[in-house]
Amino acid sequence: MNINEITYRKIIHIDMDAFYASVEQLDNPDLRGKPVAVGGASERGVVSAASYEARKFGVRSAMSGVLARKNCPHIIFVPPRFERYKEISQKIRKIFYEYTNLVEPLSLDEAYLDVTENKKGNPSASLIAKEIRQRIFNELHLNASAGISSSKFIAKIASDINKPNGQKTIPPEEVIQFLEDLPIEKFFGIGKVTAAKMYNLGIFNGKDLKEKDEAFLTTHFKKSGSHYYNLVRGNFYSKVKPNRERKSVAAEHTFIKNLTSEIFMLEKLEKISKELEQRLEKSKVSGKTITLKIKYSDFKTQTRSKTLPYFVKEKAVLFETVKELLFQEKVLNSVRLLGISVTNLNIHSKKKPEKSINVQLKFEF
Template structure:
């Protein structure tokens, strides 16, 4: 290991802030009748998937991305509420403003979590732990919502730490504790190790961070390709990634699940129109443009297909409408009922990067 690289990593002060059951907590905050009750945001008792679950619902095994019908079976008293993304975004902006009082190095991962590099900070505070405590208190004062925080010397460990004492908790992993903390942790709890990778590790006899550390760099590279090097270093508590405040968004999308399966083109198109409006509104608000349009279709048997078109830069909403319409025509009539439709724009670039002349689709 290059000691100079390791030392520079260890001298960082990284905080990972993760709001507690964010969407559900906002709903419980704004509707006192929901407090203390199992709440699922999104979906319904029959269709869709859970976008977020309150801690009361989680005790029954309900979690995000779970089909609503499964969630209702696990928790018969589960209360479904419609999502209010505009409200969540407003609250997220409040929280982001608090972060930026301390450092410009804020890397949002989603509306409800972010990394902060406070090695050097605007408050000239020496302790990252004290900064995390202060930020959590300010978030609660401003929003009446709780946040959990992880504090460590790199992003990987800060992320793991924030999950240790949820909800409304704080965990600090110091440089001398990092390797031992990772060694004791099951690999399935590592951020970035999904179910498929964890299953492959288990087949290779890798159950914990200690098992991972026992494997050579060559072994891990052969087994996991370029990711093998990352696993080799995080097993040793080393993560050299910097907090990047300007994470480039790779796509913009929206989708919706239907109460009744769709089979008619006109009905499907009516459902797509508000999704197109929503995506294009984001394009205009953020002054970006896109070259690829993708239509996502999930059928009644949960089979998913996508159809894409890449062409000249989209400069007008009508061009996006024409592209989506063409893609939908290629799918209809469908071989079976359609339960979900989604539309995504990708190959994004800044508006200023557009060529002066572009051809329509």
């Protein structure tokens, strides 16, 4: 790149290693060194997280409890304790804020940090990441991995390279080559279906993707084509957003036995409506768009939505609306999951102009 001066940021992506399972092993020494799955072992149970000992047997998050047991007969299932995970997550974030106010949490176990300008005056993002990981271990006895680069996209990919308990830095001058060498399925936003389609088009890595012009990509991938075109060229400018707007509030239940009657579904939906009301109240938000989610026994998912002319959060209104949506058309099959979400929330953020920081192309990372 023949650019003498360009805006670069120093971004760290911190990702806790097997967070939920590690917390369980931390709190219960008898579980240490053993294959642990957080979640349910029942027929309808799902693995929320798996320890690295369990991952050696192919156990992964979102896997059914039955399959996890089949892969690892001696696996130990423990129920999730989200309040405990949230408690520790808040302690981890407290450490982050000692280095920068530009923290964008993605979930309880991962976050982006912009340390271009930081409270420690340390010019090296790599050393900051190492120090943060060491503090998390010393103070909370948990391991974390990190990725460091000039963008959120690259930092997130990098954090996975030396897992567990490691870190990887991709400095600005190496980003383009890194993207060209990257397997196509590693690109954020490219799932199994899209990757398979790209394979059929002869696209196996970033270099192959870069050889395709924008017209070709938009022909085959519609609007996403332009995104892929820019992505592989390093044209991504998304900055760390410390105040992420919440876009939805939801509640859903998976049932032990499939529901075959709308009468039973209404009974469950009334309880879910009550739970959602409590979540909306706790979040101090309300919304106009109510969506009913139905997952059938064959795992097909259907959604039905209605937008009201006013903001709501009361259980009575939620329930009456989803009741209307339920009977909008015939239920296709027996139902294994029902959920309700509220979007189009009454949240209005005031965005402050972001300060641009111009630095030399080569600088300490």
